[in-house]
Amino acid sequence: MGYRIYIKMSIQIRFSLNEGLYLKDPQDSKLGKNIIQHSILLIDEFGFESFTFKKLAEKIGSTEASIYRYFENKHILLIFLVNWYWEWVSYLIQINTMNVSDARVKLKIIIHSFVSAPKDNPGVEYVNESKLHNIVISEGVKAYLTKDVDEENSKGFFSSYKNLANTVSHVISEINPEFKYPYALATNLFEMSNNHIYFAKHLPRLTDISVNGNNVDEAETMLNYFADKLLF
Amino acid sequence: MGYRIYIKMSIQIRFSLNEGLYLKDPQDSKLGKNIIQHSILLIDEFGFESFTFKKLAEKIGSTEASIYRYFENKHILLIFLVNWYWEWVSYLIQINTMNVSDARVKLKIIIHSFVSAPKDNPGVEYVNESKLHNIVISEGVKAYLTKDVDEENSKGFFSSYKNLANTVSHVISEINPEFKYPYALATNLFEMSNNHIYFAKHLPRLTDISVNGNNVDEAETMLNYFADKLLF
DNA sequence: TTTTTTATGATAGTATCGCTATCATTTTAA
DNA sequence: TTAAAATGATAGCGATACTATCATAAAAAA
Numbered sequence: 121m122g123y124r125i126y127i128k129m130s131i132q133i134r135f136s137l138n139e140g141l142y143l144k145d146p147q148d149s150k151l152g153k154n155i156i157q158h159s160i161l162l163i164d165e166f167g168f169e170s171f172t173f174k175k176l177a178e179k180i181g182s183t184e185a186s187i188y189r190y191f192e193n194k195h196i197l198l199i200f201l202v203n204w205y206w207e208w209v210s211y212l213i214q215i216n217t218m219n220v221s222d223a224r225v226k227l228k229i230i231i232h233s234f235v236s237a238p239k240d241n242p243g244v245e246y247v248n249e250s251k252l253h254n255i256v257i258s259e260g261v262k263a264y265l266t267k268d269v270d271e272e273n274s275k276g277f278f279s280s281y282k283n284l285a286n287t288v289s290h291v292i293s294e295i296n297p298e299f300k301y302p303y304a305l306a307t308n309l310f311e312m313s314n315n316h317i318y319f320a321k322h323l324p325r326l327t328d329i330s331v332n333g334n335n336v337d338e339a340e341t342m343l344n345y346f347a348d349k350l351l352f
Numbered sequence: 353m354g355y356r357i358y359i360k361m362s363i364q365i366r367f368s369l370n371e372g373l374y375l376k377d378p379q380d381s382k383l384g385k386n387i388i389q390h391s392i393l394l395i396d397e398f399g400f401e402s403f404t405f406k407k408l409a410e411k412i413g414s415t416e417a418s419i420y421r422y423f424e425n426k427h428i429l430l431i432f433l434v435n436w437y438w439e440w441v442s443y444l445i446q447i448n449t450m451n452v453s454d455a456r457v458k459l460k461i462i463i464h465s466f467v468s469a470p471k472d473n474p475g476v477e478y479v480n481e482s483k484l485h486n487i488v489i490s491e492g493v494k495a496y497l498t499k500d501v502d503e504e505n506s507k508g509f510f511s512s513y514k515n516l517a518n519t520v521s522h523v524i525s526e527i528n529p530e531f532k533y534p535y536a537l538a539t540n541l542f543e544m545s546n547n548h549i550y551f552a553k554h555l556p557r558l559t560d561i562s563v564n565g566n567n568v569d570e571a572e573t574m575l576n577y578f579a580d581k582l583l584f
Numbered sequence: 585t586t587t588t589t590t591a592t593g594a595t596a597g598t599a600t601c602g603c604t605a606t607c608a609t610t611t612t613a614a
Numbered sequence: 615t616t617a618a619a620a621t622g623a624t625a626g627c628g629a630t631a632c633t634a635t636c637a638t639a640a641a642a643a644a
Contacts, residue, residue: 303557
């Protein structure tokens with residue numbers, strides 16, 4: 121009865137993250153991908169504090185010991201996830217601004233990319249970008265707000281974020297070469313985005329915007345307004 | 353040979369914090385004050401994650417059980433400390449802006465108050481304001497970045513911060529009634545202050561300012577610049 | 585003062601956490 | 615087919631985050 125030919129094509133995005141962040145690259149194996157996938161789900165659902173490798177192991181039908189073969193501890197795993205997110209945002213920015221020459225338009229696209237990233241994108245099978253975004257919002261700063269910052273920073277654990285900040289600061293300087301705080305504005309846009317999406321959801325009296333479900337348009341509008349006012 | 357008369361005068365500042373934050377008011381007893389004093393020192397020195405009631409108990413020559421009679425757990429203690437800080441900043445702002453009518457000047461004073469608060473002030477005997485400021489910078493956001501935010505917020509655990517944000521937003525609206533984001537700007541000034549002082553110390557490539565020891569003048573200048581640009 | 589209440593100290597105990605070690609088994613590569 | 619690498623199973627250990635109980639000390643009320 122003839123042939124059926126199945127062609128399985130998979131285009132995979134794969135980010136090269138700092139090698140100190142894992143003992144064995146989780147992107148290389150089924151178990152590794154499972155760890156990433158379900159750690160995102162668990163941290164998003166229960167929060168980073170009550171997340172443990174034991175619970176994760178149970179959830180994916182593996183063992184604590186196996187997970188420790190990939191990540192030194194849950195703190196390093198968090199840094200890994202956050203880096204993954206910023207690499208992904210960098211990637212989005214890169215492809216979305218590829219043929220754009222006007223720096224002002226570029227900045228708009230950049231803001232859109234990190235505020236609404238998960239909304240627009242298909243992404244990677246084993247990463248729920250929307251939940252990862254929530255983790256970055258709610259837990260992201262815990263990656264560097266520890267007594268190990270200096271040591272971890274010297275190992276390059278925060279380079280994804282720093283590179284992105286650098287890229288954005290260049291766009292800012294292109295818009296207004298006189299502006300004295302291009303790095304601060306760049307990082308402030310990121311932090312402000314995270315903070316105010318969180319505030320809108322949990323501490324609404326600390327912000328003026330509101331967020332309905334996944335609709336973060338007001339955040340985007342506000343960030344554009346701030347950037348415009350500061351740069352023009 | 354006659355008399356010596358000792359007059360012991362102590363003017364005490366005492367903030368009334370949300371009663372849900374403690375089981376017994378630590379401001380009422382020697383042990384309570386000891387807990388506050390040395391928890392600040394320990395958290396500042398070793399970070400919130402590795403801070404435990406057991407270590408604190410050892411340090412003050414007491415026991416774990418006794419500390420648990422004051423605070424439910426270390427997380428609530430952190431919220432207490434952060435609230436104390438914001439109450440203190442509110443107090444500083446209130447007395448420093450008392451006879452100031454110009455809203456622009458007020459905002460400058462406000463910014464100076466929370467950026468440089470510990471530098472200017474004598475304060476309360478058992479609170480090292482400078483170290484408490486460091487804690488707010490490095491650990492402050494962990495007070496609300498947890499899965500218990502909503503519940504704790506409904507109990508009023510973050511009201512000190514919200515009240516302050518409210519006060520500042522009114523000054524902002526006084527300066528420019530057209531400005532659409534008075535609350536967001538208010539909180540952003542606080543967060544930006546904390547973030548960039550931290551960045552200057554630990555992740556300098558994320559900011560443009562530098563901080564030398566306790567000299568945070570560049571942070572203050574930057575915040576004033578941002579506020580001016582946004583409001584005028 | 586004496587009594588009663590309240591605050592603190594001393595000690596023990598329990599479940600979970602964070603992590604390491606060892607050995608068996610399965611999967612993959614040579 | 616054999617060797618190597620990856621995973622699973624299990625145990626264990628010290629620390630954490632509490633809770634409970636009882637004794638003692640300090641403060642307040644009688």
